[in-house]
Amino acid sequence: MSTDHDRIQELLAGYALRALSVEDAAEADHVLDEHVPACEDCRATLAAFDGVTADLALATDPVSPPELLLARLHRDMEPRRSPRAWQAGRIVAVAASVVLIVGVTGLALTRGGGLADAQLAAADINQALAAAQEPDAETQEVGETTEVTQPDGFYLFGEDVPHPATGEVYRLWLLSGDESHYVGEFLPNEAGIVALRVVVDGEFDDVVVSVEPAASEPTSPGSPAWQSPAPAAA
Amino acid sequence: MQDVAVEDVELHRRLVGGDRGAFDELYRRYSGIAFGLARRLTADASLAQDVVHDAYMALWRAPEAYDPTRGAFRTFLLALVHHRAVDVIRREERMRARTEKAANLEPSVDEDVADAVTEESFLVVRRQQVREALGDLSPDQRQVLEMAYFGGRTQVQIAEELQIPLGTVKTRTFAALRKLRAALEETE
Numbered sequence: 058m059s060t061d062h063d064r065i066q067e068l069l070a071g072y073a074l075r076a077l078s079v080e081d082a083a084e085a086d087h088v089l090d091e092h093v094p095a096c097e098d099c100r101a102t103l104a105a106f107d108g109v110t111a112d113l114a115l116a117t118d119p120v121s122p123p124e125l126l127l128a129r130l131h132r133d134m135e136p137r138r139s140p141r142a143w144q145a146g147r148i149v150a151v152a153a154s155v156v157l158i159v160g161v162t163g164l165a166l167t168r169g170g171g172l173a174d175a176q177l178a179a180a181d182i183n184q185a186l187a188a189a190q191e192p193d194a195e196t197q198e199v200g201e202t203t204e205v206t207q208p209d210g211f212y213l214f215g216e217d218v219p220h221p222a223t224g225e226v227y228r229l230w231l232l233s234g235d236e237s238h239y240v241g242e243f244l245p246n247e248a249g250i251v252a253l254r255v256v257v258d259g260e261f262d263d264v265v266v267s268v269e270p271a272a273s274e275p276t277s278p279g280s281p282a283w284q285s286p287a288p289a290a291a
Numbered sequence: 292m293q294d295v296a297v298e299d300v301e302l303h304r305r306l307v308g309g310d311r312g313a314f315d316e317l318y319r320r321y322s323g324i325a326f327g328l329a330r331r332l333t334a335d336a337s338l339a340q341d342v343v344h345d346a347y348m349a350l351w352r353a354p355e356a357y358d359p360t361r362g363a364f365r366t367f368l369l370a371l372v373h374h375r376a377v378d379v380i381r382r383e384e385r386m387r388a389r390t391e392k393a394a395n396l397e398p399s400v401d402e403d404v405a406d407a408v409t410e411e412s413f414l415v416v417r418r419q420q421v422r423e424a425l426g427d428l429s430p431d432q433r434q435v436l437e438m439a440y441f442g443g444r445t446q447v448q449i450a451e452e453l454q455i456p457l458g459t460v461k462t463r464t465f466a467a468l469r470k471l472r473a474a475l476e477e478t479e
Binding site for chain 2: 073078105115219
């Protein structure tokens, strides 16, 4: 095995234990994206290390959780209309020019700042829905492929969006090539509705919503809840 | 043990379909380990309860996050619990106060533990194998492993606390996991 390979697998050991520093974690993310998928040996090593670290839990004696915990879980387990309700495309992104035609008020539109100055703001649900129903509205469900030109921004609207676990939030990112730009974080309201206005001036390839600990630094996208190509400009 | 993994995959398949009975069965199987692990890391029963709650809720809300082709369900669930527990203790910044208690080098024996927990026999067997494999590590290797896994420390923090080079921590960690991998794969 090469020295490089040793170093990569040494990194994977720390990764499996969740013990990497911020710098090493960034390197691990790169390795996981660029090297591991194509390296059978590293894939097997990572899977084995994941298994070993999970089994370390068995070194601790089991403890019966409080009886009320299962009852609490049952109380919190909202019925699922569809197992894939969130992933199956209940999000629509509305091209910004259409939004401007319908005249959204109360939004600070800043221009010329590029992706780094993208802004996230709460949107009026009715206006978002009205914009989506305009004849010229460009809406897309998650997973469709659409080329992007010069978007000025878009709406993000979702129904039945599950609340993330306690202490976690959704974060919105724009991806452009190898770069990711953090826009802001949000939670669905009590009714599971998300209505957001994303103001952005610049090209990007994908919109990603991730689930991340609220207290963590938004340095790179965490576990993606969904990802979609950028909405096309109208 | 293979049968158990197959049963877990079937339970997970039912869970994806919204089957609450499958959820309850997976809770019955693994909540004792999950809670024991979370309590050891957080050294706080209330925080541990939140960790296990959040992990199982994440499982209920997004069961598709587990991919059966990438490993055992148990591995997925316990990693979920461990990651959340580590996030909690790092956020709470109580790590130093807790660590002496939580990251002891001997397997812990809790006061109100154990005998009340009825475990599947395969877990009892696996527990013994894991403890033997840990016992075969060198003290140095075991120390860094347990500080990372049960103490929730980063490798940089471990190097600072032990006053050894970061590279040494990484090397010992890698060697420890390789040795455990070899020992546990033999017994699987």
